[in-house]
Amino acid sequence: MRIGSDKNQTETGLDQVGFEKLFDAYYDELQHFIFFKSGDAEVAEDIIQDAFLKLWEIRSTVRVETARALLYTIAANLFANRYKRMKLNLKLQLTIVEDRTFETPEFEMEIKEFDQKLQRVLSGLNENNRTVFLMNRIDQMTYNEIAATLNLSVKAVEKRMKKALEHIRKEIEQKF
Amino acid sequence: METGKNRHINSQVLSKTTFDNLSTDEKIETFVQAYRVPQNKSKAEAFRILQTKMQNHETEKPVRNLRVYWSAAASVLLLALLTTIYFYQQKPSEIVAGLGKHVDYTLPDGSTVNINADSKIIFSESRFAKKRVLKLEGEAFFSVQKGIPFEVETKLGKIGVLGTTFNVYSRNQDFIVTCLTGKVKVSSNDQDIIITAGEKAELVSGALQKTSGLPDEKVAGWRNGEFHFESIPLISIFEEIERQFNVSITTSGLENRYFTGDFTNKNLTETLETVCLPMNLEYEITSESQIRIKQKKE
Numbered sequence: 001m002r003i004g005s006d007k008n009q010t011e012t013g014l015d016q017v018g019f020e021k022l023f024d025a026y027y028d029e030l031q032h033f034i035f036f037k038s039g040d041a042e043v044a045e046d047i048i049q050d051a052f053l054k055l056w057e058i059r060s061t062v063r064v065e066t067a068r069a070l071l072y073t074i075a076a077n078l079f080a081n082r083y084k085r086m087k088l089n090l091k092l093q094l095t096i097v098e099d100r101t102f103e104t105p106e107f108e109m110e111i112k113e114f115d116q117k118l119q120r121v122l123s124g125l126n127e128n129n130r131t132v133f134l135m136n137r138i139d140q141m142t143y144n145e146i147a148a149t150l151n152l153s154v155k156a157v158e159k160r161m162k163k164a165l166e167h168i169r170k171e172i173e174q175k176f
Numbered sequence: 177m178e179t180g181k182n183r184h185i186n187s188q189v190l191s192k193t194t195f196d197n198l199s200t201d202e203k204i205e206t207f208v209q210a211y212r213v214p215q216n217k218s219k220a221e222a223f224r225i226l227q228t229k230m231q232n233h234e235t236e237k238p239v240r241n242l243r244v245y246w247s248a249a250a251s252v253l254l255l256a257l258l259t260t261i262y263f264y265q266q267k268p269s270e271i272v273a274g275l276g277k278h279v280d281y282t283l284p285d286g287s288t289v290n291i292n293a294d295s296k297i298i299f300s301e302s303r304f305a306k307k308r309v310l311k312l313e314g315e316a317f318f319s320v321q322k323g324i325p326f327e328v329e330t331k332l333g334k335i336g337v338l339g340t341t342f343n344v345y346s347r348n349q350d351f352i353v354t355c356l357t358g359k360v361k362v363s364s365n366d367q368d369i370i371i372t373a374g375e376k377a378e379l380v381s382g383a384l385q386k387t388s389g390l391p392d393e394k395v396a397g398w399r400n401g402e403f404h405f406e407s408i409p410l411i412s413i414f415e416e417i418e419r420q421f422n423v424s425i426t427t428s429g430l431e432n433r434y435f436t437g438d439f440t441n442k443n444l445t446e447t448l449e450t451v452c453l454p455m456n457l458e459y460e461i462t463s464e465s466q467i468r469i470k471q472k473k474e
Contacts, residue, residue, distance in 0.1 A: 023223055032213045041214045049226055056230050061244045066251065073247070092211040107192045118207050137208045151251070153258055173200050 014059040014067075022067050023052055029139055030071055034079050036134040037127050039090035043083065051075040072149050090123040092138075121171040125164055132157055133164035272296040273314075276422030278399070283310075287326065290317040290399045293419040315345040317396040320358075332379055333364030343396035350412075351379040354396065401441040407434045413451055414469065421447070427469040 014022070027048065034044035051074045055062060062070065094115045102108035122130060132150075135141045143161070147154045198206065217225075273279040273291040281289045281297070284304045289297060295314020304310075308326040320326045322339030330346035333353075340358025345351070353362045354376045361370050362377040367384050371377045375388045397404050403420075405413060410433040414425045420441040435455060439447040448459045452469065460468045 020223075023226070024219070027219045027222060028215075031215060035213050041216050045216060045222060049222065049229065052226055053229055058244060066248070069251070070247070091214065093214050094207065094210055095212050096207075096210045103192055107195075110192075111195070114203065115207060118204065134208075134211075137205075138211055138213065147258075151254055168204055169200060172204060 012061060012063050014055075014062050014064070018064060019052075019056060019059060022055070022064075022071070026068055026071055027052075029141075030075055032139055033072060033131065033135065034075055036131040036138075037076075037079055038083060039088045039123060041091075043079075047075055047078050047082070050078055054078075069149055069151060073151070076150075088123045090119045092119060092122075117172065118168075121168050124171070125167055129160045129164040129167070132160040133168075136161060268298050268300045270296055270298050274422075275419055283308075285323060285326075286321045288319045290396075292316060292398055293422075312344055312346060314347060315343070315398070317341070317343045317399055333362060333384070336361040336363070347415075349379075353377045354390065356396065397438075398441075402438060403440070404438050406436050408436075409433070410435045410451075410455065417444075417447060417451070423465040423467055425467045425469060429471065430469070 030048045031044045034047045143154050143157045147157045271281045275294050279291040292315035297310050299310035311329045319341045320339050326337050328335040332351035337360050341356040342360045343354045355371045357373050359372050369384050374390050377384050410430045413435045421444045439450045456472050458470045458472045
């Protein structure tokens with residue numbers, strides 16, 4: 001997932017090739033990152049476009065090894081400035097309902113209902129907690145990795161994970 | 177990073193019975209891991225659009241952005257800070273006694289733990305001063321210094337004390353706490369019982385039972401390499417021998433047999449004789465650490 005070291009590593013500045021490499025390596029996870037915050041694929045994609053554009057503007061000062069965290073920071077700032085207190089309605093795709101037949105239509109309903117409830121609960125989570133939680137669970141980033149990309153301590157990541165889980169558990173149990 | 181990385185759920189989860197049997201947490205995990213982030217346009221498309229924007233944007237501002245230097249400086253500071261924090265708040269310590277080994281360990285508060293073979297304790301060094309809590313897997317003998325409450329957590333139950341000496345055995349489905357001095361509170365499945373010196377609490381089919389009148393030297397004799405058993409399943413005895421001597425023992429047909437007696441961990445053949453002779457069994461050491469137990473032919 002990370003761009004490996006090469007001879008340019010300690011040099012400052014990005015060329016077209018280096019830039020494309022960054023885009024290729026980090027586009028998806030960044031799009032996910034803003035999606036976890038916004039719940040909207042379109043918004044996420046726009047923000048990431050602009051984040052890379054910004055990176056291109058300042059390319060002469062960018063170092064490859066710090067680019068990932070920088071992109072996360074830029075994206076998070078762009079999102080925070082543009083979409084203050086956006087009402088959230090997470091629409092994740094549930095892979096288990098694709099191309100499947102269920103035992104009974106009732107059971108299919110049950111699965112879909114649980115899915116909707118869970119997505120509502122996730123939408124209701126505190127933005128930071130949700131983002132960290134989904135980065136870990138959906139993108140399978142380790143706590144250390146998340147801490148490094150978001151400039152957080154591992155302890156802070158653990159705390160957010162714990163809060164997210166507690167909230168989800170509580171809400172789901174209440175609503176069932 | 178690509179969306180395909182998401183783990184897909186195997187189809188059996190979709191059966192109604194499996195789904196209904198999942199706990200809330202398991203349901204949440206199952207679903208969250210089956211989620212995929214939607215994308216309206218592919219990465220390639222996104223890059224083409226970006227390139228057009230980049231061309232329109234052409235002239236790169238030659239101004240060196242001060243903020244980048246600031247953030248670089250901040251990153252360095254943060255890194256230094258994180259390193260410091262890392263060294264101060266270490267990960268939980270794990271003290272492990274391997275097969276055939278005993279480990280004596282002194283906790284930060286001065287309490288001592290003797291850890292039996294194939295057992296471990298886990299605790300957080302940094303938090304131990306405020307909260308004396310540790311996890312135990314296997315068997316250990318504790319000699320607790322007086323002070324704030326001291327807690328031992330195991331898979332099947334919890335033990336809370338103030339300052340005493342006691343032994344905990346927590347393996348498979350067995351959970352046995354023996355108290356040598358002082359008073360010990362044992363909790364399991366919402367049931368609490370208090371045992372005092374010479375008493376033992378044991379989990380029997382889900383409930384804690386108290387037995388009293390244990391002679392001192394039989395409690396946690398394993399610390400001196402002496403093992404005492406009273407009507408203990410023979411299979412558990414051989415498991416203990418496996419742990420103490422780091423060997424592997426195969427048995428058959430011993431399911432409903434019980435053993436009362438002692439052995440030491442000094443000599444393997446002596447120990448095998450001690451157990452096999454009264455039980456009318458034969459042992460065969462097939463290789464350095466492989467032993468087979470058979471019924472003695474009449």
